Amino acid sequence: MSEAIDLPLDVPEIASTISQGAHFRRTVHPSGLRILTEWVPGAASTSVGFWVPVGSRDEDAVAYGSTHFLEHLLFKGTPRRTAMDIAVAFDRVGGEHNALTAKEHTCYYAKVQDRDVDMAIDVLADMVSSSLIDVDEFDVERRVILEELAMADDDAADVAHERIAEAVMGDHPLGRPIGGSPESIEAASRDQVVAHYERYYRPDHLVVTLAGAVDHNHAVRTLLEALERYGWPLDQQAPPVPRRTTVAPTLPQEPTKKLIHRPLEQSTVVLATPGLTQTDERRSTAAVLTTVLGGGMSSRLFQEIREKRGLAYSVYAYSGHYSDAGLFGMAAGTGPEYVDTVVRVMQDIFREIVAEGITEEELERTLGNLQGASSLALESTDTRMVRLGRSEIHTGEFVDRDEALRRLDLVTLDSVRDLAASVAGGPLSAVAVGAISDTALDSVGSLVAD
Template sequence: MSDAIDLPLDVPEIASTISQGAHLRRTVHPSGLRILTEWVPGAASTSVGFWVPVGSRDEDAVAYGSTHFLEHLLFKGTPGRSAMDIAVAFDRVGGEHNALTAKEHTCYYAKVQDRDVDMAIDVLADMVSSSLLDPGEFDVERRVILEELAMAEDDATDVAHEHIAQAVMGEHPLGRPIGGSPESIEAASRDQVLAHYARYYRPDHLVVTLAGAVDHDHAVRTLLDALERYGWPLERQDAPAPRRSTTALGLPQESTKKVIHRPLEQSIVVLATPGLTQTDERRSTAAVLTTVLGGGMSSRLFQEIREKRGLAYSVYAYASHHSDAGLFGMAAGTSPEQVDTVARVMQEIFQDVVAEGITREELERTLGNLQGASSLALENTDSRMVRLGRSEIHTGEFVDRDEALRRLGLVTRESVQDLAQHFAEGPLSAVAVGSVSDTALDSVGSAVAD
C-alpha cells in the first residue's frame, strides 16, 4: 500500500492488505467495542493487547495514580480466577503477560503461541471486565506500589524525566507522574478506584488488538463470547468513545530550571522544550532531528560529549508525543562537576543545527538508520500489536511500513532545520539531579534548589 488507512469510528468493517503481505482488519461492534488484527505471514506467535484510552492525565476526579493502581489490581483476581490462576495460565504455556499505564492509555497484553490465543483472549477479557478489586488485595497492592515509587525515586534518570515533564507541561495533568505520589497513593480509596474502573472499563472504550498468527473472525467470536460470559452488556448499542482532541495545548512559555540534590556518584542533566503532538505531520522530521542530535553512536551529542570530550557515558536526544502536546529534549549522565559544561555543550550542538542545519551525509545516514530500525521492529509481533493500538486510540490512521518509509523519505535538510528553529523559539527548561551545586545550570539560566 502507499497511503495511510483512515480509521473512522463510524465504519463497522475495514480490511486491507498492507506491506510485507500482512493483512489488516478492523471490526467495530455495535456496543462500541473495537477489534483490530494484523495477520502476519509465517508468524507462529500472537501478541494480544486490551487497550483502554485512560491514563494518568484523566485523574482529576480521583486520587492521582489511580489509573496505575487499577492496572495492578486487575491482576489480583476475578470471580472465576485467583491471581495465581492468572499467572499460571500464561506460565504453563511459556507465554508472557503484563500491563502498562501511560499518560493517555492503559494496556494489558500477552504474547503466546498461536495455539494459545483463545486462552490469552479469555484470561485478559476476564481481568478487564470482571476484576474483584478485593479490599484486602487493595491494601497489599498499595504497599507494592509504594515500593515501586520508592524504587523510581532512587533512579536519578526517572527523577530527572519526571521533573522535566512537570517543567515543560506546567500545571497540566500531562506533567504529573504516571504512578502518582506516595501521598496520593496513601490517600487513594477503593471506592475511588472502583469508580474509575466503572467509568472507563466499558465496551465503548475498549480496543483489542492482535498481531501475528491470528484469524480475525475467530478472534472476534472468541472475544465476544468471553466478554458476554463475564457479564459485559454487549447487547447495548453505543458508539465508540471519541478520540481525544488534537488541538495543541497552550503550554507555559516560561523556562523552569531545577536542581535536585541527591548523594550520587553520577548526575543527570535534562534540557527540554515543548514538542509536537501525535498527529503533527512533522513527526518524521522530529525523528530525524533527534537521531542526528543524539540517536546513536554517530550522532552529534555522542561524538562531541562522549567520544571527543569523555564527559558522559550516556547522552541522547528524545521526543515524546501526546494527543495535544509533546516534548523535545536532550539528556546526559555525567559527573557532578561537569553538569554545567555538558548542559552548555548540548545547547551549543543544538544551536549549530538551528543556525547551519544538518549535512547531506547526516540526512542520508539518519534515514538509513530510521528505515532499518522501523523494518527490524516489525519482526516482533509485540511492535505490530502496539502499532495497531496506538493507531486506533490516538492517531485515527494506520501507517504501515511502506507508508512510514515514504514519509521519512520526504524529510529534507531544510525541514529539519526549520523544526530545530521552531523548537529553539520555545522556552528551554532544565533539570539536574545529583550531588551538584545550586549553580550547576547557570549556562541555561537561574536554577531553583530543591
C-alpha cells in the same frame, strides 16, 4: 499499500492487504468495542493487547496514580480466577503477560503461541471485565506501588524525567507523574479506584488488538463470547468513545530550572522544551532531528560529549508525543563537576543545527538508520500489536511499513532545520539531579542560534 488507512469511528468494517503480504482488519462492534488484527505471514506467535484510552492525565476526579493502581489490581483476581490462576495460565504455555500505564492509555497484553490465542483472549477479557478489586488485595498492592515509587525515586534519571515533564507542561495533566506520589497513593481509596474502573472499563472504550498468527473472524467471535460470558452488556449499542482533542493547550511560556540535590556519584541533567503532538505531520522530521542530535553512537551529542570529551556514558535526545502537546529533550548522566559543561555543549550543538542545519551525509545516514530500525522492529508481533493500538486510540490512521518509509523519504535538509528552529523558539527548561552546585544550571538559556 501505499497510503495510510483512515480509521473513522463510524465505519464498522475495514480490511486491507498491507506491506509484506500482511492483512489488516478492523471491526467496530455495535457496542462500541473495536477489534483490530494484523495477520503476519509465517508467524507462529500472536501478541494480544486490551487497550483502554485512559491514562494518568485523566485523574482529576480521583487520587493521582489511580490509573496505575488499577492496572496492578486487575492481576489480583476475578470471580473465576485467582492471581495465581492468571499467572499459571501463561506460565504453563511459556507465554508472556504484563501491563503498562501511560499518560493517555492503559494496556494489558500477552504474547503466546498461535495455539494458545483463545486462552490469552479469555484470561485478558476476564481480567479487564471482571476484576474483584478485593479490599485486602487493595492494601497489599498499595504497599507494592509505594515500593515501586520508592525504587523510581532512587533513580536519578527517573526523577529528572518526571521533574522535566512538570517543568515543561506546568499545570497541564500531562505534567503529572504516571504513578502518582506516595501521598496520593496513601490517600487513594478503594471506592475511588472502583469508580474509575467502572467509568472507563466499558465496551465503548475498549480496543483489542492482535498481531501475528491470527484469524480475524475467529478472534472477534472468541472475544465477544468471552466478554458476554463475563457479564459485559454487548447488546447495548453505543458509538466508540471519541478520540482526544488535538487542540493545543496553553503551556508555560517561561522556562523553569530545578536543582535536586542528592548524594550521588553521578548526576543526571535534562534540558527540554515543548515538542510535537502525535498527529503532527512533522513527526518523521522530528525522528530525523532527534536521531541526528542524539539517537545513536554516530549522533552529534554522543560523538562530542562521550567520544571526544569523555563526559558521559549515557547521552541522548528524545521526544514525547501526545494528543495535544509534546516534549523534546536532551539528557545525559555525568559527574557533578561536569554538569555545567555538558549543559553548554548540548545547547551549542543544537544551536549549530538551528544555524547551519544538518549535512546531506547525516540525513542519508539517519534515514537509513530509521528505515532499517523500523523494518527490524516489525519482526516482532509485539511491535505490530502496539502499532495497531496506537493507531486506533491516538492517531486515527494506520501506517504500514511502506507508508512509514515513504514519509521518511519526504524529509529534507530544510525541513529538519525549520523544525529545529521551531523547537528552539520554545522556553528551555532544565533539571539536574545529584551532588551538584547551585550554579550548575546557570548557563541554560535559549536554543535560538546567535
